[in-house]
Amino acid sequence: MKKKKEHKELSKMLRVDHAGEVSARKIYDGQLLILSGRKEAEEIKHMRDQEQHHLDKFDELLNEYNIRPSFLTPVWNLAGLTLGAVTALMGTKSAMACTIAVEEVIGEHYQKQAIKLKSSNKVLSKVLNEFADEELEHRNIAQENNGEEAFGYRIMKGIIQSGCRGAIKIAEKI
Ligand SMILES: [Fe+2]
Ligand SMILES: [Fe+2]
Numbered sequence: 001m002k003k004k005k006e007h008k009e010l011s012k013m014l015r016v017d018h019a020g021e022v023s024a025r026k027i028y029d030g031q032l033l034i035l036s037g038r039k040e041a042e043e044i045k046h047m048r049d050q051e052q053h054h055l056d057k058f059d060e061l062l063n064e065y066n067i068r069p070s071f072l073t074p075v076w077n078l079a080g081l082t083l084g085a086v087t088a089l090m091g092t093k094s095a096m097a098c099t100i101a102v103e104e105v106i107g108e109h110y111q112k113q114a115i116k117l118k119s120s121n122k123v124l125s126k127v128l129n130e131f132a133d134e135e136l137e138h139r140n141i142a143q144e145n146n147g148e149e150a151f152g153y154r155i156m157k158g159i160i161q162s163g164c165r166g167a168i169k170i171a172e173k174i
Contacts, residue, residue: 006120007065010065010067010121011065011067011068012172012173013113013116013117014058014061014062014065014067015062015067015068015069015070015171015172016070016109016168016171016172017058017110017113017128018055018058018059018061018062018069018070019069019070019072019073019076019167019171020076020106020109020167020168020171021051021054021055021058022055022073022076022077022080023076023077023079023080023083023167024051024054024055024080024102024106025048025051025052025055025080026076026077026078026079026080026081026084027051027080027081027083027084027098027099027102028044028045028047028048028051028084029048029080029081029084030080030081030082030083030084030085030086030088031044031084031085031087031088031095031098032044032045032048033084033085033088034085034088034089034095035088035092035095038092040092040095040096040145043141043145044095046141047099047138047141050134050138054131054134057127057131061124070171070174071174072170072171072174076167076171079167083098083102083160083163084098087156090150090151091150091151092145092146093145093146093147093149093150093151094147094150094151094156095147096142096143096145096146096147096150097142097147097148097150097153097156097157098147098156098160099138099139099141099142099147100139100142100143100147100148100157101156101157101160101161101164102160102161102164103135103136103138103139103142104136104139104161105161105164105165105168106135106164107132107133107135107136107138107139108132109168110128110129110131110132110135111128111129111132113125113128114126114128114129114132
């Protein structure tokens with residue numbers, strides 16, 4: 001019984017993480033569609049490649065633990081791409097503001113999960129801690145690239161972060 005409950009908990013966690021990485025990779029794909037010629041493109045590409053690595057790892061983990069991905073995976077793809085492209089169209093600073101908002105939520109989300117799994121699954125907890133560090137590094141890169149100077153930064157950040165938290169709740173279930 002305990003095992004079943006544990007697996008259900010783990011399924012929820014990894015399903016959300018997988019969905020999040022699907023979106024994250026697409027956010028940077030969307031940004032690169034618009035900003036490929038800019039000097040910031042190298043940094044965006046670096047973040048995009050790390051999201052791909054995270055996504056590959058969660059793909060592997062879903063297989064290993066026999067967990068289905070979110071039914072809404074196509075929606076997370078499209079939502080990420082749209083968010084990345086639309087904020088990039090508003091300018092580089094807005095794209096970076098989007099990155100700050102998203103990465104802060106994901107980084108803290110992984111930190112919480114890592115703490116939760118610290119005693120029951122040390123290996124996974126370590127992976128999540130590594131990813132948390134990388135997500136927060138992405139936030140720092142976006143701060144260094146003046147994301148906080150974007151027009152309407154506070155409002156945009158609030159809206160994007162509520163969207164991310166809402167998506168987390170949905171992806172846990174569906
Ligand atoms: Fe990631
Ligand atoms: Fe990230």
